[in-house]
């Protein structure tokens with residue numbers, strides 16, 4: 001069977017030029033990677049949201065580089081076509097430019113990343129330039145950057161005020177200038193995302209940033225409806241898998257307790273017992 005054509009940084013650039021929407025989703029393991037890749041999605045982000053949706057933390061801050069490498073490897077094993085981006089976790093690029101390049105290098109060499117994503121604007125330009133010089137594509141991330149949760153005083157929409165909006169537009173231009181090949185815009189007014197998308201040549205990918213971005217990204221577990229209690233405005237649920245998981249496990253528990261599972265179909269037999277059974281069936 002022929003391999004599907006791999007999505008690359010060039011594909012994404014072409015898609016923006018041709019005004020074709022880019023589809024992106026997060027993923028953390030090989031099983032979901034295979035399912036998601038088979039849909040023809042363009043980009044898979046091994047997001048540090050793994051800290052919240054898989055590890056159960058209240059934010060992304062505890063996630064480590066080793067964990068991102070572990071999940072990057074798992075996702076890459078399930079991936080044939082989509083472009084794989086791995087997040088640089090909190091404090092893995094903040095200390096120095098050298099630290100940033102070394103972390104990005106590990107994510108590529110060990111974590112199977114084809115590109116890395118980091119959060120922040122003007123304060124990250126040197127890191128973006130240096131990682132790009134090391135031939136590693138960098139995806140920027142502006143707006144409600146989750147690693148800044150404490151600095152923002154919570155997960156709050158950014159760029160509503162004019163001065164904030166101006167700063168985000170300037171950051172977007174500066175990130176492009178520093179060499180980033182694409183840019184996630186999270187939790188900002190849709191009018192601001194539209195303005196940035198028009199002003200930069202690199203593709204913008206929105207989450208909670210309206211329809212005018214060049215593409216969209218959602219956290220896989222959110223769009224699958226894994227957690228009934230998590231209902232932010234920007235998420236659309238395309239399934240109710242949380243409820244389905246509960247129903248399936250409830251049914252299993254009931255059948256085990258009632259002695260209904262396993263029945264004969266799920267059981268093995270000794271040869272002699274099998275012969276008796278077959279004789280009985282043929283009578």
Ligand code: KIV
Pocket residue numbers: 026045046047048049050087184186207217219
């Ligand atoms: O970690 C993540 O899932 C992300 C997306 C929200 C863009 O950074």
